[in-house]
Amino acid sequence: MEKDTLILSFESSCDETSVAVIKNGKEILSNIIATQIKSHQRFGGVVPEVASRHHVEEVTHCIDLALNEAEVTYDDLDAVAVTYGPGLVGSLLIGIMAAKTVAFAHNLPLIKSNHLAGHIYSANLVADLKYPFMALLVSGGHTEIVLVRAPGEFETLGDTRDDAVGEAYDKIGRVLGINYPAGKQVDEMAAKGKDIFDFPRAMVQEDNLDFSFSGLKSSFINRVHHADQIHEELNKDDLAASFQGAVLDILSNKVFRALKQHPVKQLVVAGGVAANQGLRQCLKDDIEKRNLDMDLIFPPLRLCGDNAAMIGAIAQIQYDKKDFADLTVNADPSLDF
């Protein structure tokens, strides 16, 4: 039997400080997540300098908890991995400096991982991935359709031209009086409402795989402001359902367009918006309706948001390829595939 590989992984690209211990890229021995949501809710969104400060407060405590919960010592570890982008530069730097320091102090190989790749490989913690597979990455910062041809080989087929989908949720959430992050509450309201406002489905007629959400967002905001001006009462659940209906139509349209061009056996949906129940149901229904022989893989909710377990999962692929970094690793805030 081959020797197990244990990776200590770090993720601090936005407002979560997370440290995990992952075995063979598959098994979560620990996945400590310290979230700053309550802090940033004071300001209605993530404030980068505040986020950086919180990361420094949390980082060593998270390492301690991760090792303890996994019941491992530094001697048991095979590598240290860290998200080096994309994300907020000040936030990324804390995880990077801490990871480099642990790697240096204990003479462990260092792996620098892409946050987006991490999100996609969160699926590897719950399923056996079969290549090639398709990934829909939906979060507060990203909306991408990615074809994964082989382990660690990514091709972006579609991307957003303006807002990320999660960002659109937060912006219309503000209009509905919902604090950031608004996705969960809008999703719950949408389940109770009806799609009656007929918001635009941008770019669904176009043959590319790109997204646009800013027109939808503006249309939503204009509709609400117009109603305010003429003192018309709009049902908030219906507004939420109409917004989400448009979002799901856009996502579904583009994903199935991509799947038609590149038939695969698995569709992975990852990122914070993958927690959306409406999205989960919609894609499941659409696969059935189209009679596709394809697995739909949604990571569990805990692995949809930012977490270090997913970094341990992608880092294992890099470990197997001996794709190691040295102590000069720096943050790359606008890293892509």
Next chain:
Amino acid sequence: MKILAFDTSNKPLTVAVVDDGNVLAALESTEKKTHSVTLLPDIQKALKESELSIDDIDLIAVAKGPGSYTGVRIAVTVAKTLAFTLKKNLVGVSSLKVLAADGDENKILVPLMDARNDNAFAGVYQYSNNQLTNLIEDHHTSMSKLLELLEKYDSKDLEFINATDHLTDLIQEKYPEVKILNTKDSLPKADKLAKLSENEPVVSDIDSFVPTYLRLTQAEHDWYQKGHKKYGNISYVEEV
């Protein structure tokens, strides 16, 4: 006692290894480099020059701020992670005190960090019996208030350290003759930081060791201005 000391609170980066007062290695760089890239390789270099391994080090000394927020965080994160992961003692020293350590022993020393908009981080220090003592605590201040505060001293006794050209202009408006060391002539030296650390308390709780920013973030400042209060022991960060 073997001390590894480093300071990245501003543009210069400095790393030193000091053993019972003997400087085994001292690296200083003023070139505009990225501290996040160079700090760990420079620590490796300093240890190699000292013919020591990181395990041989007894104490980590770090300049804890004030200074560039990102710069200070880089050194503090490395220092606290090293101390935590190797179970070493950790000491934080004021970045302004480190600047003052290189000042004239017969002067009243005013180390500065330009905080833009005619503001600065400043403290007032003086050598007595070969020890650097603090006369006025480090604080964030407008330059006009600082200069007012310094009126109680004879300007012939003052030495300003680490003044940018702009801060120099502001100081000279009031004290045309006063001694001023500009940023190029006031490099922090990690061997001095190591020496200072011997007289500072060891950090008792490494996890909660954070930079001394001396300033709230703008967002928090505005939030408190609106009359918000932090109540009780509410924790803004929670493990989930």
